[in-house]
Amino acid sequence: YHFAWDEFCDWYLELAKVQLGGDESGTGAITGATTAVLAAVLDTLLKLLHPVMPFVTEVLWKQLTSRGREAAGEGNSLVIAPWPVASGIERDPAAAQRIADLQKLVTEVRRFRSDQGLADRQKVPARLAGLSEAGLGTHAGAVSALAWLSAPSDGFGPTAQVEVRLSGGTVGVELDTSGTVDIAAERRRLEKDLAAARKELAGTTAKLGNDAFLSKAPGDVVDKIRERQKLAAEEVDRITARLASFG
Structure with missing residues (x-):
């Protein structure tokens, strides 16, 4: 999931857009390499996901690989497509x-x-x-x-x-952020966030100050509340400083 969503969809696709049509398109070699990597990775992902998501991967694979399959003389179904094998390419x-x-x-x-x-x-x-x-x-x-x-x-x-x-x-x-921020709207948003952070800080502080609760609560639960308290305190400080910067 992390690779498919975060690494490939979130990062590589966005980088590929720049390489295919932006400032870094440069040469046909770069464009061709980017397209080849996109196709190869997506083809492999769909094959690996097929056992747990058979219907949607089948439709996507047929739509996205029709030209390549026709050229290679491969079958028309992901069910009978070859299972991915290691490329042998060493990590850089x-x-x-x-x-x-x-x-x-x-x-x-x-x-x-x-x-x-x-x-x-x-x-x-x-x-x-x-x-x-x-x-x-x-x-x-x-x-x-x-x-x-x-x-x-x-x-x-x-x-x-x-x-x-x-x-x-x-x-x-x-x-240069001048003229890009609606100060009044940003102040209202920060004040709302500050109220929520203070509420979270007060709630966690109250729990950690309750001896009866601490004597009964599992250690991992107490640790999580301490972490929430720490994060809430940091958020209060951050938002307070941001509001102060508005003068």
Whole structure:
């Protein structure tokens, strides 16, 4: 599930969109390789999922692989399609680390955007520094596309900066968020979130202060409540600081 949904659908498909039609399309070789990987992985996933999801995988496989099956002279049903075998291709640790770094960078920028109250997919002017030194120089287009950043215009004036430490170096992302946030609406949202966080903090604190409860509750239950209390306290501090930044 993690590979199919998170790695393939969430990350690789989005990266593939950039390579197939964005700044990193570059050459026909890159486009062809990306298409081949998409087809091979999806074909294998559908075959592996077929025993537990026979009907939907059968329909998808027929729709998505008709041309390839006709060219290869294969059968018309996933039921009789060959079971996947190991490719024998060795794992590339360096490539895997680059993608892990790219994912971390995009995730941190997205988290910062969320903290700033920016809407998903709302483009924000930004300037990236240190990408080449971190080994991601050829992935600038992917970073910008996945983190919803746009190129800085003349007179670019950054109002915020995010620094993300990666395996090969630190990447700095300067953003101009001026005019992109509805301050009044964001304040109302944060105040609502703060009330919920305070309620959670009060509830967990009350339970942990109840000796009768602590004497009867299993240790793992108490540990979970302590963790909830810790997270709630951190959330209260984070939201309070964010509200204070509005002045």
